[in-house]
Amino acid sequence: MPELVYAVTKFVAYSLWCWLGLRMFAPAYALLKRSLKYGALRWLIGLGFGIAAGIALGSVSPESVTRLYFSVYTPLRVAEWLIMAIVMSRERSVASAIANPLVWLWIVGGIAVSFASDLASPEGMAGRFCVGRCLC
DSSP states (O other), X not given: OHHHHHHHHHHHHHHHHHHHHHHHHOGGGOOHHHHHHHHHHHHHHHHHHHHHHHHHHOSOOGGGHHXXXXXXXXXXXXXXXXXXXXXXXXXXXXXXXXXXXXXXXXXXXXXXXXXXXXXXXXXXXXXXXXXXXXXX
């Protein structure tokens, strides 16, 4: 059950953040249905990256958890939110989306949303970092 709460928390947080991105960059497309679709896509991207990170990291020593958590998940989340920014900016070219400083501000906020929603993970609820088992 804690894993379900975590997964739903991630989905809701990602959907809300995608809705905000749509409101910022394409207000005519900021619909609940589209936000939920993008939130689900972001959740699935995170699941894939999280599984890959878990396999790549293998066993993690308790002494290195904090360092690994931020050093592994920060670049992964930059990539994940960048993918979402590109997918969500259908009207513009990829180059113009990447060159927009507001897009990067939204990406940084998305990274913060990702880290904050990790607090709902079983490890986060126990006061630990979830390295190798996070739904990025």
